[in-house]
Amino acid sequence: MRFKRVRKDKLLFIFIACFTVFCFACNNFTLAKSEGEVETFFVQKDYDISQRTSINARLVKISQKAYFYVESEWYLNISDEQRAIVNANLNQLTQAFDKEIYPKLTALWGAEWSPGIDNDPKITILFEQMAQDVVGYFTDANEYMRQQSPNSNEREMIYLSTNALQSKLLKSYVAHEFTHLITFNQKDRQKGVSEDVWLNEMRAEYSPYYLGYDPEGVNIAQRINDFAQSPSDSLTNWESKRTDYGVVVMFGYYLVQQYGVDILVSSLHSNKTGIVSLQEAIAQKGETKDLLQIFNDWAVAVFLNDCSLGEKWCYKNPLLANVHLPANIIVLPSRGRTNLALSYSLSEWSSNWYKFIGSEGDLKITFTFDPKGVFALKYVLCEAKGCKVSDFFIDDSKKPELLIPNFSGRYLSLSLIPSVKARDGTTNKPSLFVFSVNVQTSNEPSRLTQEEALMNELLMQIEQLKAQIAQTQAQILAMRKNIISCASFEKNLFLGLRDKEVSCLQEFLKSQGSDIYPQGIVSGYFGALTKAAVMRFQAKYGILATGYVGPLTRAKINQMLAQ
Numbered sequence: 001m002r003f004k005r006v007r008k009d010k011l012l013f014i015f016i017a018c019f020t021v022f023c024f025a026c027n028n029f030t031l032a033k034s035e036g037e038v039e040t041f042f043v044q045k046d047y048d049i050s051q052r053t054s055i056n057a058r059l060v061k062i063s064q065k066a067y068f069y070v071e072s073e074w075y076l077n078i079s080d081e082q083r084a085i086v087n088a089n090l091n092q093l094t095q096a097f098d099k100e101i102y103p104k105l106t107a108l109w110g111a112e113w114s115p116g117i118d119n120d121p122k123i124t125i126l127f128e129q130m131a132q133d134v135v136g137y138f139t140d141a142n143e144y145m146r147q148q149s150p151n152s153n154e155r156e157m158i159y160l161s162t163n164a165l166q167s168k169l170l171k172s173y174v175a176h177e178f179t180h181l182i183t184f185n186q187k188d189r190q191k192g193v194s195e196d197v198w199l200n201e202m203r204a205e206y207s208p209y210y211l212g213y214d215p216e217g218v219n220i221a222q223r224i225n226d227f228a229q230s231p232s233d234s235l236t237n238w239e240s241k242r243t244d245y246g247v248v249v250m251f252g253y254y255l256v257q258q259y260g261v262d263i264l265v266s267s268l269h270s271n272k273t274g275i276v277s278l279q280e281a282i283a284q285k286g287e288t289k290d291l292l293q294i295f296n297d298w299a300v301a302v303f304l305n306d307c308s309l310g311e312k313w314c315y316k317n318p319l320l321a322n323v324h325l326p327a328n329i330i331v332l333p334s335r336g337r338t339n340l341a342l343s344y345s346l347s348e349w350s351s352n353w354y355k356f357i358g359s360e361g362d363l364k365i366t367f368t369f370d371p372k373g374v375f376a377l378k379y380v381l382c383e384a385k386g387c388k389v390s391d392f393f394i395d396d397s398k399k400p401e402l403l404i405p406n407f408s409g410r411y412l413s414l415s416l417i418p419s420v421k422a423r424d425g426t427t428n429k430p431s432l433f434v435f436s437v438n439v440q441t442s443n444e445p446s447r448l449t450q451e452e453a454l455m456n457e458l459l460m461q462i463e464q465l466k467a468q469i470a471q472t473q474a475q476i477l478a479m480r481k482n483i484i485s486c487a488s489f490e491k492n493l494f495l496g497l498r499d500k501e502v503s504c505l506q507e508f509l510k511s512q513g514s515d516i517y518p519q520g521i522v523s524g525y526f527g528a529l530t531k532a533a534v535m536r537f538q539a540k541y542g543i544l545a546t547g548y549v550g551p552l553t554r555a556k557i558n559q560m561l562a563q
Contacts, residue, residue: 049129063094124157138180172208179204196274202252217319223249235349296376296419299351332359338441362442363407373433380415493549
């Protein structure tokens with residue numbers, strides 16, 4: 001057989017072509033991983049407990065959708081008992097991730113990048129020791145080749161604190177961070193834009209609630225507390241503080257209640273970001289209101305939270321039923337003519353609450369605002385039979401005024417609720433917008449003697465005391481809501497039950513003090529926190545601590561109720 005001579009340059013071409021195909025195949029081939037393997041990962045030093053930049057982690061579990069790595073040093077140094085608990089929790093998490101978190105969140109928000117930069121459809125979930133108050137994070141540095149991002153792990157991954165492995169909110173934390181991974185694909189990769197942090201966090205905070213992972217309202221209660229610490233915090237100026245989460249979560253729940261979760265989904269799939277994307281999504285619903293007006297409606301809702309006045313002015317979620325934001329109280333003198341000039345400031349996309357009480361005669365309010373800001377302003381007039389919400393119309397061409405005849409004779413209070421955004425449309429830089437409120441009463445002026453002046457001062461102090469009494473009465477009313485609404489318990493109660501008697505049980509446990517039921521949540525759902533409270537109660541009174549409310553436990557509770 002004769003062989004044809006092949007030229008060297010042709011051989012070189014064939015070699016290069018084969019080598020290229022081989023390299024391409026290698027880049028698209030993923031070696032099988034097995035449990036027990038140890039790998040080195042880059043981590044973010046700002047979140048790490050010791051500001052490390054890399055750690056070794058053991059592959060502890062592999063599920064259909066994810067690899068679960070745990071920091072080796074921590075995992076090997078915990079006790080055998082703790083390790084057994086961690087492994088059990090990871091077993092539950094793998095099931096939840098494959099059957100609940102992954103399919104439901106990708107169906108809602110869209111997919112993460114898959115098979116992704118590592119050509120592996122599984123994502124990586126890494127548990128490391130993190131700084132105090134840090135429970136997890138996501139970084140898009142891992143979504144790029146190491147030539148572009150030197151500290152890239154070159155895979156789709158999220159990070160969780162090892163403390164989360166022993167938390168009842170473990171699934172919630174994973175759902176939160178996984179939402180960030182999805183957002184990167186939907187926004188950065190597909191649209192070429194980066195989402196505003198506050199809106200990114202709003203969706204991530206909503207995901208656990210969407211999955212039903214907070215039936216007793218533990219996370220919601222924490223966010224309510226975060227919001228109460230700084231209710232005038234800016235929605236858009238993100239500083240990674242707990243109070244930032246408070247306002248974002250409270251406004252997010254309100255938005256979804258009013259317009260459905262589609263608002264958050266549509267804004268995610270938009271090629272716009274932040275406020276503009278939300279405004280666009282709302283317009284697609286046929287809503288003609290500016291988002292600032294909706295934000296101002298929400299500010300009224302957290303102040304009144306009264307569905308009898310209309311669905312706009314309340315939360316329907318029973319876990320948010322007790323939200324009533326207190327206002328800054330301004331007591332007006334009851335006698336003599338008043339002319340007060342009050343000056344305040346607001347951050348962009350924030351609100352505040354001012355309640356005026358007292359003063360005989362007519363009341364005139366004049367509002368002057370910073371021209372660099374666009375203001376939305378509502379006022380709430382309350383009388384004995386209830387409150388009414390109205391718009392304080394603002395015309396840029398003149399100072400808006402409000403005149404209320406015979407104010408104290410007809411009304412208990414007037415509350416002003418302003419919200420503001422930047423006129424130039426900026427949302428992510430700190431800005432303060434000044435406004436002033438001029439308050440005048442039309443009582444006829446009179447010359448006051450020294451005694452009358454003293455009397456006037458005393459009357460002002462009395463009005464202030466009245467305001468304090470009103471606040472105390474409101475607190476007492478809130479406490480009365482905790483009165484146990486069942487006289488006795490006639491049936492057994494247990495984990496997973498949702499029932500009116502469960503609410504009664506929670507009320508009873510709450511009345512026993514924080515050492516029995518520190519969370520004090522009354523939701524009607526018998527969850528893990530309620531079970532733990534029952535076990536503490538049983539242990540205190542010598543009953544076998546099972547967390548099951550059977551005949552012996554019911555008998556003890558009924559005995560105490562009868563007393």
